[in-house]
Amino acid sequence: MANIQKSVPEKEEVYHLPGMVVVQFKEYEDGSTIKVPTDRIITEVSKNTAKFGYSIIVFQPHDLVQTDKNGIILDTGLLNSTGVYDLSQLIDTFLSKRKVST
Numbered sequence: 001m002a003n004i005q006k007s008v009p010e011k012e013e014v015y016h017l018p019g020m021v022v023v024q025f026k027e028y029e030d031g032s033t034i035k036v037p038t039d040r041i042i043t044e045v046s047k048n049t050a051k052f053g054y055s056i057i058v059f060q061p062h063d064l065v066q067t068d069k070n071g072i073i074l075d076t077g078l079l080n081s082t083g084v085y086d087l088s089q090l091i092d093t094f095l096s097k098r099k100v101s102t
Contacts, residue, residue, distance in 0.1 A: 023048070025059030025087070033063075033071045038086055042093055059087065 023044045027034045041057065048055035064083045066074045 022056045022058050025057060026063050031071070033067070035083075035086070038089055041090060045094070057090065 023041050024036055025041070027036055045055040045057065062073055064080055064087065066076060066078045066080050068074060
């Protein structure tokens with residue numbers, strides 16, 4: 001059997017990880033949920049896309065449901081219409097710029 005050796009670069013470096021271009025839909029600080037302004041998300045996504053060729057927006061399903069002032073999901077199971085609207089606006093903005101991929 002032939003001895004096959006893999007070619008290994010002399011210098012192994014990670015140049016970029018997808019987690020470096022993550023933009024949060026909401027941030028969490030001291031146990032409180034803070035909605036990231038839509039304009040800031042758009043700006044960060046544009047910067048990441050220009051620099052890396054892509055960006056990732058992270059949101060959790062519970063970001064789109066009604067919660068109490070402490071961020072606890074209400075038993076009503078109702079959607080937070082403001083959160084859904086903000087997400088819809090983001091999608092529409094990026095679709096209009098043809099910058100959406102799945």
